[in-house]
Amino acid sequence: MSDTNARMRTIFRTKTAKALTRMEDPRDALDDSYEQQVKLLHQVRQAVAEVATAKKRIELQGEEMGARHRRLGEQAREAMEQGREDLARAALQRRAALESQVTKLQVQHGSLQEQTAALQERERRLAEQIAAFRIEKETMKATYSASEAQVRANEAVAGIGANxxxxxxxxxxxxxxxxxxxxxxxxxxxxxxxxALQDRTAEPDxxxxxxxxxxxxxxxxxxxxxxxxxxxxDGGRSSGMAGDAPDRWLSIGQAPPA
Incomplete structure (x- = not known):
């Protein structure tokens, strides 16, 4: 029972040590930081895409308003040619009102263009930062892994490991x-x-x-x-045993002849 308890304690301490090591492992912290930066870069790219979409909508609206502005100018010119100053005046009034709307649209477009430029610059810098961080991260992880392996090898040789x-x-x-x-x-x-003990596998008797x-x-x-x-x-005379004959080994363990 004591051996079983000792083994259970050893297993528990080993698992606990491994869990603590994973919690304190700087490689995991580096990977987490890298993932957070990648997520941030993704968010910035999403913002760039959304701003670019909004800017494109404004550009389409501006193109429509520009086409209407040109058409109203042509209508005013044609009305004057036909002697309809009233129609020409109405067309010019509408074109003036449209110009006010176009001016507001131009302000929005300029603002979105500035936001797009700022976000694109932020995206570029963040991408460069992440690329540099990734290289440093992998270098630090490799250095830590090599140092960890060396520590384990040294502890194993010196016999001073935790377990x-x-x-x-x-x-x-x-x-x-x-x-x-x-x-x-x-x-x-x-x-x-x-x-004292009987061989159960031996033959009878x-x-x-x-x-x-x-x-x-x-x-x-x-x-x-x-x-x-x-x-x-007899004074050292032979007792009938074979001498140094080559086949002497054949008589080893054999009874001498009668």
Whole structure:
């Protein structure tokens, strides 16, 4: 249970640290600032388009009024030619009233033209500023990422990372478990060899066969000891064992001929 709690604490601290890192990451702040500037540029461009549309409407109205102004002048001239001074006077009066409207339209058109020029200049400067900021932003992000990678590498080499204590604790627990498992394996192996534990996978009566094999091995050792003693008593004469013949290995472990 304690190991589980320790792992849960480690996971929680890791996730919390990652969340705080994301909140404090200057790269995110730079991206947010860039997005805000891009939105502002979009708004300026929208304003330029709206002002340009309004200016175009005024220009169309001015063209219509200009055409009517010319037509009234022609009508006044034609009326005078026809001897209708009254009609000529009426046409000129209407043209004078139209000129007043055209004058107001010209003022609006000039104002919109100034606004358009100012907005276009602001758009140009803002676009240049955003382009420069984007270059600086990407440079700063790359520098931060490289520095962050270097810090992590240095901490990993020096073992001073924020989670190195947890890593060390996990490593110590793993070492303890490996040692416990090794000791258990050795103990169960000894018990199995001594017969205290029964091998469920062995064949029936395998324990008797194992003991007989051990007796035969000990008997063979005693026989060789006796042969060596006899050889020593005979003055070092050969006991019948093969010498340095190339095929000597074929007789290793074989019983000597009767």
């Amino acid at each position: 190195m204590d947890d890593v060390g604790a996990n490593l110590d627990r793993a070492r303890d478990r490996v040692a416990q498992m090794q000791a258990r394996a050795q103990a169960t192996g000894d018990l199995l060899s001594s017969g 395998a324990d008797i066969e194992r003991q007989l094999s051990e007796l035969a091995s000990r008997s063979d050792i005693e026989r060789h000891i006796a042969a060596l003693k006899s050889e020593k008593a």
